[in-house]
Amino acid sequence: MKRVVITGAGTINALGHNAADTLEAMREGRCGIGELDIRDVDRLAVRIGGQVKGYDEHAHFNRQQIALYDRFTQFALMSAREAIGQSGLSFEGALAARSGVVLGTSGGGLTTQDENYRAVYEEGKNRVHPFVVPKLMNNAAASHVSMQWNLKGPSFTVATACASSNHAMGQAFMLIRSGMADVMITGGSESMLCFGGVKAWEGLRVMSKDACRPFSATRNGMVQGEGAGAFVFEEYGHAKARGAEILAEVAGFAMTSDAADIVMPSKQGAARAILGAMQDGRIAPDKVGYINAHGTGTAANDKTECAAVADAFGAHADNLMISSTKSMHGHLIGGTGAVELLACIMAVRDGVIAPTIGYEEHDPECALDVVPNEAREARVQYALSNAFAFGGLNAVLALKRHAG
Amino acid sequence: MPDDVQDKVIRILADQAMLEPEDIEMNQAPADLGIDSLGLVEAIFSIEETFDVSVPFNANEPEKSEFDISTVAAIVDAVRDLVRQQKA
Structure with a gap:
């Protein structure tokens, strides 16, 4: 390949x-x-x-x-x-x-x-x-x-x-x-x-x-x-x-279907897509430092997504950073994953993690490090980008830092 | 007190739940009738269309809504309020 x-x-x-x-x-x-x-x-x-x-x-x-x-x-x-x-x-x-x-x-x-x-x-x-x-x-x-x-x-x-x-x-x-x-x-x-x-x-x-x-x-x-x-x-x-400048490597990809509900997300469908992307790229879960969340800001998505990440990563879920840049650019619907991949490139290439802004109060159902309000510096080897669509169609991409 | 508003709201909820109006009890919650969050959004749309009112309801925080959806009786009362405000 x-x-x-x-x-x-x-x-x-x-x-x-x-x-x-x-x-x-x-x-x-x-x-x-x-x-x-x-x-x-x-x-x-x-x-x-x-x-x-x-x-x-x-x-x-x-x-x-x-x-x-x-x-x-x-x-x-x-x-x-x-x-x-x-x-x-x-x-x-x-x-x-x-x-x-x-x-x-x-x-x-x-x-x-x-x-x-x-x-x-x-x-x-x-x-x-x-x-x-x-x-x-x-x-x-x-x-x-x-x-x-x-x-x-x-x-x-x-x-x-x-x-x-x-x-x-x-x-x-x-x-x-x-x-x-x-x-x-x-x-x-x-x-x-x-x-x-x-x-x-x-x-x-x-x-x-x-x-x-x-x-x-x-x-x-x-x-x-x-x-x-x-x-x-x-x-x-x-x-x-040709000596091109490489921004990042695309390391893995997976897609799943919830086969469940036309608007309500499924934890299992999301977790399978996250795990699938890591398996596809032969990525050890503890090497993932950042996830650009689907993070729509709805009650349903955010708690389901956090539960899916917790299931997929186990104990490592508490060590990684997950942020939703939709808080800044809004939900671009069919265009959103593309703008959000920029945040993943910034994470692996520049070591800068985009924040989740507008964060006001802890939610026990979203108890992950959501990088609240301020960007952070961190060296990240792998970053994932989540997208979970209406219709239960999920797609997760994995980027790898390009050393060189 | 049963009135036209109550009959119409029960009819809307019954249609949504695919039940007969006489099977609906006033102390039941939408979930008891098998109406999920999307079903509730659809029922609220029917209420708005039927009574020509605007129902303040955000599916992300139903409990914070000024529109009480806890039971059939609460919904009927809330619709009566909206109809009264609209006439005022």
Whole structure:
């Protein structure tokens, strides 16, 4: 089996418009969640979110591109541009044929759907823009990334709700590991902060109206975010031969299904995914120093996740650190695992553990070291990234510190 | 005192629990009727639609809600309050 390393990272989210700014915000424990600035916000009960602010699509894309790029596609393209730029790769000839793109998203072009349903239902129009279909489709982001950078190998989109990005990155990892591709652009993107997107979540009664406080006894729900994260996954020999800077090694991956409930998480399903990722990477549990939690800030997730970690790690659960960066950037749904992988890279590469901010009060059902409120320095050899989706679909990735 | 609100709330809870209205007792908790947290969210939605009210309820902290969901009787009382406030 081939080894897989990360040679580029990019993002845009509520904490920053690139990876460096995002990691700095995580180090400082800054909160990117604020009042939503969207149409008809006065008709929403939930009015906060991790919205990407200070972003002007016209500064990055021309008129023809904007006609085709939903906000989730724009975020994917911005993130991919940063990641590929950092990797120093260009895709031509044989390499292009052996390189692809797998991205996660849950809602795809939801903003485009929202705007156009409005046009036909609310405004009574009988005509919509000719590009509504290619703009809203879930694979639009992956396709535009492939077109822009000439990626001609295996390319597709993965949709598993809140685990989409982790499932996507797991596919990219396995494609390279098995020899089907040499380079994969992977991660995920989401832009659900439109009236219909927030209204739908509101209905489920699991959203907080004030803040995302994972693991804190005072938590009262999740907060939606938006944005994207993209990475260059590259076969180790290929990266080494060209002298590429290696950010981290992708060491293991596992996925499980709870086969139980459409919204309530299962401790067993989560624990099996965590254990599976360690077994896949032949990682001794006591070598795992950090877990980026799914940590949504709901009553159900946080206690189930902590119980799953305690089951999977036994006594070592008390020695490792586990934090939820959703407290800062919100829950990017299908894009969330990609932004959260940045925190895992920071842990293994820089030895900095992103905090869980908004932490107020100890919860005996979440009695792990959740790195409350302030980042910490620690040398970490392996980090895990958890994602447990609605529908009971779980995906856990393991990163390894790259010595060198 | 049985009234229209009580009849309608019991009907909503019975539908949610897939029981007959006469099988519902006022001192039962939603869980006794087999209504889980997601079922409760759905029942509350039905209450909002039926009475045209807004029920303050967060599934993450049901016990902190101003809307008492501990028993069928409590739910009926809470809905009566909301209907009264709405008329005021």
